[in-house]
Every structure is written in structure tokens, then in C-alpha cells.
Amino acid sequence: MLLYDSQVSGNCWKVRQLFAHLGIEYERRELSVIDRSGRRELLGELNPGLRVPTLVFDDGRSLGESNAITFYFAEGTPYLPDDRFERAQVLQWQFFEQYSHEPYIAVARFWAIAGITPPEAEREAKLRGGTAALRAMEAHLGDHEFLAGERYTIADIALYAYTHVAPEGGFELESYPAIRGWLDRVASQPGHIQITD
Amino acid sequence: MLLYDSQVSGNCWKVRQLFAHLGIEYERRELSVIDRSGRRELLGELNPGLRVPTLVFDDGRSLGESNAITFYFAEGTPYLPDDRFERAQVLQWQFFEQYSHEPYIAVARFWAIAGITPPEAEREAKLRGGTAALRAMEAHLGDHEFLAGERYTIADIALYAYTHVAPEGGFELESYPAIRGWLDRVASQPGHIQITD
Numbered sequence: 001m002l003l004y005d006s007q008v009s010g011n012c013w014k015v016r017q018l019f020a021h022l023g024i025e026y027e028r029r030e031l032s033v034i035d036r037s038g039r040r041e042l043l044g045e046l047n048p049g050l051r052v053p054t055l056v057f058d059d060g061r062s063l064g065e066s067n068a069i070t071f072y073f074a075e076g077t078p079y080l081p082d083d084r085f086e087r088a089q090v091l092q093w094q095f096f097e098q099y100s101h102e103p104y105i106a107v108a109r110f111w112a113i114a115g116i117t118p119p120e121a122e123r124e125a126k127l128r129g130g131t132a133a134l135r136a137m138e139a140h141l142g143d144h145e146f147l148a149g150e151r152y153t154i155a156d157i158a159l160y161a162y163t164h165v166a167p168e169g170g171f172e173l174e175s176y177p178a179i180r181g182w183l184d185r186v187a188s189q190p191g192h193i194q195i196t197d
Numbered sequence: 198m199l200l201y202d203s204q205v206s207g208n209c210w211k212v213r214q215l216f217a218h219l220g221i222e223y224e225r226r227e228l229s230v231i232d233r234s235g236r237r238e239l240l241g242e243l244n245p246g247l248r249v250p251t252l253v254f255d256d257g258r259s260l261g262e263s264n265a266i267t268f269y270f271a272e273g274t275p276y277l278p279d280d281r282f283e284r285a286q287v288l289q290w291q292f293f294e295q296y297s298h299e300p301y302i303a304v305a306r307f308w309a310i311a312g313i314t315p316p317e318a319e320r321e322a323k324l325r326g327g328t329a330a331l332r333a334m335e336a337h338l339g340d341h342e343f344l345a346g347e348r349y350t351i352a353d354i355a356l357y358a359y360t361h362v363a364p365e366g367g368f369e370l371e372s373y374p375a376i377r378g379w380l381d382r383v384a385s386q387p388g389h390i391q392i393t394d
Contacts, residue, residue: 048290048333049297063285065292072285088260088269091288093245095262099295100246136245 001026004043004054006033008113010106010161011066012053013195017157018070021191022077026055034114066161067094070154079157081149089148093155097162100136104129106162108169130171134179137163141178145185152189160186165195198223201240201251203230205310207303207358208263209250210392214354215267218388219274223252231311263358264291267351276354278346286345290352294359297333301326303359305366327368331376334360338375342382349386357383362392 005012005028019026031042031052039050047054047064055069056062063069071094074080081087108126111118118126137159140147147155164183166173173180186192202209202225216223228239228249236247244251244261252266253259260266268291271277278284305323308315315323334356337344344352361380363370370377383389 044336048337049293050333051297061282063282063289065289065296068285068288068292071288072281075281084269084272085258085260088265091265091268092260092262095265095292095295096246098292099262099299100248102296103300132247136247139241140245 001058002056003028004031004046004052004056005029006031006052007196009033009052010165010195011051011102013193014066014154014157014161015053015055015069016197017193018073018079018154020193021079021189022073024073033110067098067154067158070157074154079152079154081151081153083149086149090153090155093147094158096133096136097158100129101133101159102162104133105166105169105171108171109162109165110169112169127170130166130169134163134166134171134173134176137182138176138178141182146182152186156182156186161195198255199253200225201228201243201249201253202226203228203249204393206230206249207362207392208248208299210390211263211351211354211358212250212252212266213394214390215270215276215351217390218276218386219270221270230307264295264351264355267354271351276349276351278348278350280346283346287350287352290344291355293330293333294355297326298330298356299359301330302363302366302368305368306359306362307366309366324367327363327366331360331363331368331370331373334379335373335375338379343379349383353379353383358392 003012003015003026005016007030033052043050043054046056046062049064051064053066053069054062054064063072071080080090104126108130144150146152147159160183163179200209200212200223202213204227230249240247240251243253243259246261248261250263250266251259251261260269268277268288277287301323305327341347343349344356357380360376
């Protein structure tokens with residue numbers, strides 16, 4: 001299989017991390033997340049979002065969206081519960097990540113990586129939204145070892161992706177002890193890989 | 198079951214539409230999408246996103262995120278394919294909807310409903326993002342009757358929600374004939390309900 005990938009992208013790391021857990025072999029093709037020219041030509045037929053990660057199977061079928069890809073490969077493995085309600089809780093956290101977490105915390109980090117100085121009002125809006133997401137995680141992780149199903153799943157992989165690099169976007173994690181404990185638990189899973197791997 | 202709901206919300210309509218198809222009975226409790234005070238007290242223990250829809254089961258368990266809720270209830274019904282890859286394609290379109298469609302098209306409509314006049318640069322950014330999402334849908338629906346699995350699924354319910362009211366946010370659909378044909382096919386499904394129902 002071929003993974004259109006980016007080494008700095010937390011979304012791509014999710015797929016690489018699950019593949020590492022499962023021992024899945026694949027080829028990586030690096031795309032820039034800063035220069036996006038040529039995305040339509042390259043990914044237009046493969047992924048409506050024109051984003052990385054995009055996965056191309058050996059038979060030519062393709063799949064976009066990091067959380068759809070990990071859901072597909074995690075089915076029937078320890079990384080996705082068999083219980084229907086627990087699977088829905090995994091999805092709840094994955095959708096939370098894409099709507100209420102990534103657009104704030106990942107984008108603030110992207111601005112720092114790309115050397116972009118946004119208007120102050122935009123920077124403050126990112127800080128507000130990202131802080132709300134971290135508070136929601138902190139409240140939940142105060143009572144739970146992992147996000148869903150009381151075990152390490154693709155929900156944890158989804159939220160770890162940009163939470164563990166949140167300080168790069170200006171979100172300090174000192175005041176979130178439950179999140180810090182959870183980050184340590186995720187990082188100590190057998191087969192854990194770095195985003196820079 | 199109790200659904201924390203909003204009549205103007207396309208995200209809530211997705212759940213009401215699937216429940217109508219499946220003949221599921223539930224109680225609705227209307228929350229304002231404009232005055233969000235009290236959301237933490239009301240939804241804090243139920244849904245980390247503090248958003249509607251939030252569903253509370255009779256045994257007290259709860260689930261947030263419109264697309265996680267519809268995925269849960271669609272399993273084992275005609276509205277979600279049994280095939281693992283087709284289910285992943287449904288998820289791909291649901292995540293596309295939440296990341297690349299809703300933040301532009303639903304928010305532009307929300308501004309119009311709430312009487313908010315955003316800064317011109319923000320309005321243009323919404324228009325650009327929403328247009329990109331509509332173009333991706335138009336390209337796919339030029340070759341397919343429905344978004345995933347070649348049949349009507351919760352992926353179509355997810356994208357119909359805010360696409361059919363996109364003109365309320367300033368997105369005209371005249372130049373998207375494939376989308377307009379698909380909107381008609383979705384609206385002609387047995388048991389189709391209006392967002393205002």
C-alpha cells in the first residue's frame with residue numbers, strides 16, 4: 001500500500017502509529033503541508049478532502065481521513081472494541097478531535113511551524129477553542145485511564161496526535177495533570193513511535 | 198431516550214432523520230444554538246463537545262457527535278453497509294463533512310440565522326472553503342448516485358444536512374447539477390423528513 005504522508009502531520013502519525021502496532025508494511029510518499037500546489041492533480045481522484053493522509057490500496061482503491069483509515073484497520077484488533085457502544089464512544093472522540101480539537105491546536109502549531117503570524121483576534125480564537133478542548137479531555141481523563149472502553153484504542157491515538165505537540169502551538173500542559181498522565185500511558189504502549197519517526 | 202436537540206441544526210436533523218427511518222421513539226429537548234450559556238452545566242457530563250445533538254439512553258449512558266450517533270444506530274440496518282471498506286468510505290465522508298464542509302457551509306448559514314456580520318476576510322474564507330467542499334461533492338456525485346456503497350446511507354444523511362440549506366448561507370447551487378440531482382434523490386427516500394419537522 002502507498003501512504004501519501006507528511007512527517008510533521010499528526011493526522012499522518014495516527015496511521016503510521018496504528019500500522020506500527022499491527023506490523024503493516026507500506027510505502028510512504030511525503031507531501032508538503034505548506035506548499036499545497038498540485039494536490040488536486042495528485043489526490044483529486046483519491047480523496048475528496050485533498051489532504052494527507054491518503055491511503056492507496058494495492059488494488060487501486062483509496063481512503064482518506066485519518067480517523068476513517070484507522071477505524072478500518074483497527075476493526076477486529078485490540079485497538080477498537082468489539083462492543084457496539086464502545087465503538088461509538090471511540091467515534092465520538094474521533095469526531096471531537098476533528099471538530100473541536102484539531103482546528104485549534106493543530107492549526108496553532110502549523111502557524112508556528114510555517115512561520116505565520118495570524119491577526120491577534122484569530123490567535124486568541126485558537127487559544128480559546130484549544131483550551132476548551134483540553135479542559136474537556138482533562139475532565140474525562142481525571143476519571144478514566146483512556147478515552148474509550150477503559151483501554152488504549154484508536155481514540156487515544158487520535159487525540160494523542162496533536163495533544164502531545166500542543167506546546168509547539170503555544171498550549172502549555174502544566175495545568176492538565178490528567179492529560180499529562182495519559183500522554184505518558186500512551187507513550188509507554190508497546191510499539192509506540194515518535195511523530196518524527 | 199432523550200435527544201438534546203435544535204430544530205435549526207443540521208447536525209441534529211441527521212439524528213432525527215435516521216430515527217424517523219428506523220421508527221425509533223425518543224423525547225426532544227430543544228437547546229438554543231445562539232445562547233449557549235448553561236451548556237457546561239447541562240451537557241458537561243454527557244458530551245465533551247458540549248454540542249447538540251447529545252443523546253441520553255434510558256440507562257443513563259450518553260453519546261455526542263451527530264455522526265457517531267448515526268453510525269451507532271445504523272449498524273445492522275440498510276443505512277450502513279456491512280462491507281468493511283464501504284463502512285470506511287461512509288466514515289471518510291462523515292469526517293469530510295465535519296472537517297471540510299460543516300465549518301464553512303453551516304457556519305455561513307449560522308451567521309445569517311443569528312444576524313452576525315463577520316469581517317469581510319472571514320466571510321471570504323468561508324466562501325472559499327465551502328466552495329471547495331461543494332466542488333469535491335460535485336465531482337464525486339457526477340459518477341455516483343450516492344456518496345458511498347452505491348446506495349443511500351448515513352453518509353448521504355450527513356452531507357445532505359447542511360448542503361440542502363447551503364443557499365441560506367449564500368452558497369447558490371445552480372452550478373452544481375450533480376449535487377442538485379443527489380439532493381432530489383435523498384429527499385425522495387421513503388420516510389424523509391424536513392429540517393423544520
